[in-house]
Amino acid sequence: MSALAQQQQQSHHQNHSSLPKSTTLFIGSISGGITDAFLNQLLGACGPISSFKRLITPANKPQGFGFAEFQDPDGALRAMSLLNGVELPALEDGCVNKKLLVKADEKTKTLLDAYASQKMKTDAEEETLRQSQARVAAILADINKRSQEAANNGMLDKEKYVIPPHLHDLQEADLPETQRGLVMTEIAQFRERAAKREREKMRDVREAVPVLAPSGPKQREWGKPQAGSATSQPPSQGFGNGAQGYSKPVGFVKAEESKGPFGEERITPSGKVKTDEELEAERKEARKRDEENSYRDRERRYEPRERARIQALERSLARERALKEAEERDRVEMRSRLDVWDDDESDEMFYTDRARWRVMRARRLQAEEAADQDSRVYEERELDNLRRESEAFLARQMDEMHALQDEQRKAGMLLDDGAPVKLNVSLAPTNPKDGGMEKATAVFTHDEEEEDGIRKRRAPMPTLDLAEGGEKAKERLEKIKGSVPTDKDVLFKAKVRWDGLTDTMIDRKLEPLVKRLMVQYLGELEDDDLVMFVLEHLKDHKGPSKLVEGLQPVLEEEASELAVSLWRQVIFESMAYGEGLHTERMMVDS
Known part of the structure; x- marks a missing residue:
C-alpha cells in the first residue's frame, strides 16, 4: 500500500x-x-x-x-x-x-x-x-x-x-421612397438568416438528445465493474473485495468516463443531472443571446453609415457657414470703406488727373490690340503649316497605294481595270449513287461561274474557345498569389488599395478568415467582439502595426502572426484589384 x-x-x-x-x-x-x-x-x-x-x-x-x-x-x-x-x-x-x-x-x-x-x-x-x-x-x-x-x-x-x-421596427410607409425596396430586402434577408440559424440549432438539439441503451445484458468492458455484480457475484479469492483486492482492478478513471449515460450537456459542474426544464431554459437563454448578438451586429453595421452621413452633413453645413461668414466680412469691409470714401481726397488717377488717365488707357488699348493681331497672325501661320503637312501626308499615302497596286498587278492579283480578282472557295458535292464517301475537293472559279446557277456550299465558321480568358485570369491570380511577400517588414510596408477592399467584401470574405484565425489561436469563441474589432480596424483603413498593438494584450506573441496572415490576404486583394482581376473565393494561405 x-x-x-x-x-x-x-x-x-x-x-x-x-x-x-x-x-x-x-x-x-x-x-x-x-x-x-x-x-x-x-x-x-x-x-x-x-x-x-x-x-x-x-x-x-x-x-x-x-x-x-x-x-x-x-x-x-x-x-x-x-x-x-x-x-x-x-x-x-x-x-x-x-x-x-x-x-x-x-x-x-x-x-x-x-x-x-x-x-x-x-x-x-x-x-x-x-x-x-x-x-x-x-x-x-x-x-x-x-x-x-x-x-x-x-x-x-x-x-x-x-x-x-433607430432599432425599432419601421413601417413601410415610414421609410424613404428611394430606399424602401433596399431596406425591406435587407430586413427579409436578416429574418431568413435568423430562421436558418434557428433550424440548424433545433437540428443540433435533436441530434444531441441521448439514446437510451437497451435494458438487456451487454458486453462487459475491461476496467469497469459490471452492473449488479456487487450482489450476485460471490467474493473472489485474494485480499477481498476492497480497494486493494484482486477482484477490482486498480487504476485511474479518465475524465470522459465519468460523464454518465445522459450526455455531457446534462451534467452540471457539481455532478448533478440537469432536467429537461433546465435544458430548455439554457436553450432559450442561448437563443436570446444569439438574438442580442444579431441586434448588436446590425447596430454596428448601421452606426458607421449614419456616422458618415452625419459627417457629410456637418461638412456641408460648415462650408455654407464659412461662405456666409466670408460674404459678411466682405460686406462689412466694403461698407466701412464706402463710409470713409471721399472722391476729392482720393489718390486714384481717375479722380486726380483725368487727362493723363485717358492717355494711359489709350496706350493700354493699343498694346492689347497689337497683341491680339500678333495672336491672329500666329494662328493663321499654324493652320497653314498643318494644311501643308496634311497634304504632304496624303500625297505620300497615294504614292504608296499606287506602288502597291503596281506590285499586285505584276503578281497577277489585279485586273487591267484595277479591280481585285475575286476567288470563290466551294466543296464539290458528292454523288449520292456512289456507295462510299468521296473526298471533297476545293474548286476555285471566277465570277463568270456564279452565273451558271450552281449552288455553292459554304464551309462552317470555326467556333471560338472563350474559356481561354478564364484560364489566363487564373494563371495571373496564381502568379500574384505567389508574389505576395511573406516577410513581416516588407509586407507591412506594401501599399494597400483601400478602394478595392469594400465593406461588403470585408464582411463576406475577410470575416470568415478572421474567425478561423481566432479559433486557431484562442479556441472556440463565444462572443464576436474580438472579430468585430479586427473588421472595424480594416473598415477604418488603419495600418497593420496598429492592429498588432490592439491585439497584443490578448494574443501576446501570436498577435503578430495573426496580423501577418490577415495582411497577406489584404495585399493579395489589393494587387488583384490593381490588375483588374476578381479573386472570388481564392485565399492566399489555403
Missing part, C-alpha cells in the same frame, strides 16, 4: 510538472458596468491571479470578455467550478444580466482534466474550496445589493432592456 501511495504521489507530481506555471482562462459574457477591479476581486477569491486583461473599444469602453492568468492550476479549476454560469447584475442602463462564462481552450482543458483526475483530494483542499465558496458568495451578495439599491434609488432601470430608437 505504501508503494501504491508513493506511485500515486509520483504520478501526481509528474502531471503537475507537465502543466505550465500559469493557466489562462477565458472570461466572457461580462455584464455591462462590471469593472476590472470587481473581476480581479472575484477571480482572486478562487486563487491567486497574475493578471487580468480586457480589451477596450475605440469609444474607450471595456469589452464584454477578457483573459485571466492564474498562478496555479488549482485556482483555475476552482474558478471554472465556482464562477462558470454565475449571473452578474448589469450596472448600466440598457443592459441585461448575464451569466459569467469561465472556460479554457482545448489544450488547457485537457491538461486540467488530467490533473484533476490524478489529483488526491485532501482536507486542506476541501477547506480551501469552502473558503473560496464563502468569499465568492459574499462578493456576489455585495454586488447584488449595490445593484438593487441603485435600482431602488432610480439610478438604474432594471425593468426592461432599452432598445435604441
Whole structure:
C-alpha cells in the first residue's frame, strides 16, 4: 500500500510538472458596468491571479470578455467550478444580466482534466474550496445589493432592456421612397438568416438528445465493474473485495468516463443531472443571446453609415457657414470703406488727373490690340503649316497605294481595270449513287461561274474557345498569389488599395478568415467582439502595426502572426484589384 501511495504521489507530481506555471482562462459574457477591479476581486477569491486583461473599444469602453492568468492550476479549476454560469447584475442602463462564462481552450482543458483526475483530494483542499465558496458568495451578495439599491434609488432601470430608437421596427410607409425596396430586402434577408440559424440549432438539439441503451445484458468492458455484480457475484479469492483486492482492478478513471449515460450537456459542474426544464431554459437563454448578438451586429453595421452621413452633413453645413461668414466680412469691409470714401481726397488717377488717365488707357488699348493681331497672325501661320503637312501626308499615302497596286498587278492579283480578282472557295458535292464517301475537293472559279446557277456550299465558321480568358485570369491570380511577400517588414510596408477592399467584401470574405484565425489561436469563441474589432480596424483603413498593438494584450506573441496572415490576404486583394482581376473565393494561405 505504501508503494501504491508513493506511485500515486509520483504520478501526481509528474502531471503537475507537465502543466505550465500559469493557466489562462477565458472570461466572457461580462455584464455591462462590471469593472476590472470587481473581476480581479472575484477571480482572486478562487486563487491567486497574475493578471487580468480586457480589451477596450475605440469609444474607450471595456469589452464584454477578457483573459485571466492564474498562478496555479488549482485556482483555475476552482474558478471554472465556482464562477462558470454565475449571473452578474448589469450596472448600466440598457443592459441585461448575464451569466459569467469561465472556460479554457482545448489544450488547457485537457491538461486540467488530467490533473484533476490524478489529483488526491485532501482536507486542506476541501477547506480551501469552502473558503473560496464563502468569499465568492459574499462578493456576489455585495454586488447584488449595490445593484438593487441603485435600482431602488432610480439610478438604474432594471425593468426592461432599452432598445435604441433607430432599432425599432419601421413601417413601410415610414421609410424613404428611394430606399424602401433596399431596406425591406435587407430586413427579409436578416429574418431568413435568423430562421436558418434557428433550424440548424433545433437540428443540433435533436441530434444531441441521448439514446437510451437497451435494458438487456451487454458486453462487459475491461476496467469497469459490471452492473449488479456487487450482489450476485460471490467474493473472489485474494485480499477481498476492497480497494486493494484482486477482484477490482486498480487504476485511474479518465475524465470522459465519468460523464454518465445522459450526455455531457446534462451534467452540471457539481455532478448533478440537469432536467429537461433546465435544458430548455439554457436553450432559450442561448437563443436570446444569439438574438442580442444579431441586434448588436446590425447596430454596428448601421452606426458607421449614419456616422458618415452625419459627417457629410456637418461638412456641408460648415462650408455654407464659412461662405456666409466670408460674404459678411466682405460686406462689412466694403461698407466701412464706402463710409470713409471721399472722391476729392482720393489718390486714384481717375479722380486726380483725368487727362493723363485717358492717355494711359489709350496706350493700354493699343498694346492689347497689337497683341491680339500678333495672336491672329500666329494662328493663321499654324493652320497653314498643318494644311501643308496634311497634304504632304496624303500625297505620300497615294504614292504608296499606287506602288502597291503596281506590285499586285505584276503578281497577277489585279485586273487591267484595277479591280481585285475575286476567288470563290466551294466543296464539290458528292454523288449520292456512289456507295462510299468521296473526298471533297476545293474548286476555285471566277465570277463568270456564279452565273451558271450552281449552288455553292459554304464551309462552317470555326467556333471560338472563350474559356481561354478564364484560364489566363487564373494563371495571373496564381502568379500574384505567389508574389505576395511573406516577410513581416516588407509586407507591412506594401501599399494597400483601400478602394478595392469594400465593406461588403470585408464582411463576406475577410470575416470568415478572421474567425478561423481566432479559433486557431484562442479556441472556440463565444462572443464576436474580438472579430468585430479586427473588421472595424480594416473598415477604418488603419495600418497593420496598429492592429498588432490592439491585439497584443490578448494574443501576446501570436498577435503578430495573426496580423501577418490577415495582411497577406489584404495585399493579395489589393494587387488583384490593381490588375483588374476578381479573386472570388481564392485565399492566399489555403
